[in-house]
């Protein structure tokens with residue numbers, strides 16, 4: 001019996017007789033030859049049935065295959081640079097075929113489909129090669145995230161999903177009935193991380209977060225995954241050092257381990273190769289000046305209007321896009337106006353209208369992938385902020401406690417998984433970076 005192998009490992013089996021098990025991704029029949037692209041979850045490979053070799057009966061069976069039929073194909077592995085399927089080029093000279101099921105007419109055909117149709121059929125769309133490549137990159141990004149944090153002294157602490165209060169502002173909360181009370185789906189695990197650092201020093205949480213964002217943009221999901229590292233005895237500058245090491249590691253790991261997938265996606269990897277520390281750092285004030293310059297030099301009145309911004313406003317996508325086009329690497333923007341950000345941010349010394357906040361913006365127009373800050377460590381200031389932000393004291397009592405017992409300067413950030421994968425893959429839309437995206441207009445399938 002020939003060994004059943006994974007397509008991913010096919011190069012190690014050149015010249016051997018092996019069996020592939022998977023699904024028919026593509027099918028071409030010339031009368032004398034049938035080319036079957038098989039995908040098995042680990043890769044794509046072409047299998048060639050030659051009538052003269054396999055005999056009429058088997059050849060007819062190969063001819064009868066439809067898209068997505070499930071099969072086991074046995075044959076000998078040969079290297080061929082022209083072989084389609086995966087970069088690198090291996091194919092199978094087929095000599096046997098077992099059909100598990102002949103698939104019904106498959107809704108997704110090798111032609112252009114509208115996005116709505118594809119989203120409606122997301123449970124099938126994920127089988128397509130590009131979607132497969134993106135989701136494989138995602139899995140690698142997740143592993144790289146955990147590896148780096150685990151290797152650098154961050155302890156994984158899972159934070160609750162059902163929470164009594166808002167972390168990132170009350171306007172985007174999903175609320176749910178909780179035994180006669182109300183609870184909210186977590187927007188962030190940060191506040192709990194801040195408790196955890198007093199037990200473990202450096203921690204991270206990594207899980208789904210929920211925001212009832214009314215924005216229908218290519219950068220927003222209502223359910224997205226965020227990794228949030230938090231560190232005691234860490235100021236904003238030290239935080240940026242952690243972030244640039246962390247993000248560089250993630251990108252370099254993808255370049256090493258997901259080269260084939262990035263090639264399938266047509267990613268210009270030379271841009272990713274440049275993602276190594278240090279990253280440029282500019283202040284919010286400097287960023288405003290750059291945006292003003294860009295506007296000045298601009299002819300398009302519509303875009304000019306979009307880029308209008310006054311001191312105090314947070315950036316929108318157009319600002320971030322224009323700004324990051326100017327940089328080769330991810331760029332830190334620090335020192336945002338206090339009012340534009342969340343309640344917990346440490347103010348700038350002698351400049352309370354500015355916060356010790358920092359976002360990391362990905363290049364090539366991708367924009368914000370992380371948001372973080374140094375946190376308020378002073379008890380009185382935190383109490384004052386809760387009042388000013390109109391937040392209920394009772395719900396935050398435990399959080400306030402953290403400033404009572406051994407308060408220290410501490411900082412943390414959140415990295416949006418889907419935004420990071422979108423950038424690394426070089427694709428246009430966030431929704432392709434998660435198997436079943438949740439957006440303003442979609443909870444099916």
Ligand code: 4AD
Pocket residue numbers: 167168187188189190211213219220221222224226228229368369370371372373412413414415416417418419
């Ligand atoms: O900037 P944000 O809102 O920061 C926080 O939630 C902090 N509590 C994190 C922390 O300091 N521990 O969100 C962090 C990141 C953003 O930079 C972005 O990448 C991603 O989460 N993000 C979203 N991704 C997809 N869809 C959305 N609606 C997102 N909102 C934020």
Ligand code: MG
Pocket residue numbers: 359368370371
């Ligand atoms: Mg943010």
